């Protein structure tokens with residue numbers, strides 16, 4: 001059967017891939033459809049045909065899965081922010097674990113047994129403490145749209161509230177809408193400041209306060225089990241992990257290239273009377289050789305919490321060469337994490353002991369993972 005644009009098909013969904021698209025088959029051709037659940041039979045309309053796959057939009061769910069849920073948000077499906085609101089929360093967690101295990105097996109040659117069940121967020125709606133609101137002039141409608149990028153990635157969906165954002169941010173959305181720019185493209189970041197932490201306006205902080213205690217507990221547990229006396233906290237932001245783990249080590253050093261974040265990290269440490277750590281404003285790539293020489297490898301643990309693109313190859317090569325006792329890799333991008341873990345573990349240099357996923361981003365395709373590695377002797 002050769003498919004063409006506009007064809008209506010009935011499709012059984014075999015899986016939901018990372019990113020939230022359901023996977024079905026028409027003979028040898030894979031067809032991707034969003035907003036579906038494994039096991040469902042759906043009616044869909046073909047929107048794109050390529051040599052090896054096609055894309056379709058969901059028209060109707062013919063046989064719903066028992067895990068189908070009512071989305072809480074009226075913009076769901078049009079707004080590009082969420083992909084999983086139509087799925088019950090326990091099923092979202094089960095699905096994310098499977099997606100991570102499948103991805104790690106494919107990209108990182110990692111056995112699925114090391115991937116633990118996903119730790120859920122106690123508050124699966126109303127949790128985000130940082131959002132970016134955009135505006136776009138809609139010429140044909142002669143109207144300013146204020147909201148989030150749509151699922152089509154081209155236009156802005158006009159929104160008055162966001163169900164995954166904290167209530168304080170929803171009040172800020174109302175404020176922005178009450179004082180709109182005259183026309184065209186603004187981007188405004190709205191955030192709730194974390195209590196007890198100094199965070200400069202443009203610096204990074206984890207975006208879900210509700211699951212943050214579990215994230216830091218996971219990192220601390222791994223560190224304590226490893227028993228290292230020195231900690232190198234790379235990509236440290238305002239010092240969050242180093243400061244929270246300060247009592248588990250003799251000394252620590254945090255590295256971050258955002259100078260304002262480093263100034264805040266020093267204040268965050270001082271406010272807690274933490275005196276066994278220092279913070280350095282530098283590129284990780286530049287300073288790491290010197291830092292790894294300063295401490296003996298068998299007594300050193302390294303935390304890596306890089307941006308979404310992952311670590312530089314030279315950073316991974318240096319860790320492989322110097323072999324610190326423990327590496328704890330924190331990431332919100334499982335694909336680059338799997339790639340980097342594969343590099344660290346090649347030739348048996350490091351052993352990956354556990355990957356702990358945490359659902360810092362309920363209702364969306366995103367997920368945080370903490371991976372614990374030990375050097376092999």
Ligand SMILES: C[S@@+](CC[C@H](N)C(=O)[O-])C[C@H]1O[C@@H](n2cnc3c(N)ncnc32)[C@H](O)[C@@H]1O
Nearest residue numbers: 204235236237240256257258283284305306307
């Ligand atoms: C995912 S955030 C982690 C922040 C911190 N660990 C936390 O939990 O709050 C990544 C941080 O790495 C910093 N960064 C990105 N590339 C860097 C580099 N090459 N060298 C140093 N810092 C970098 C960013 O400014 C950002 O603060």
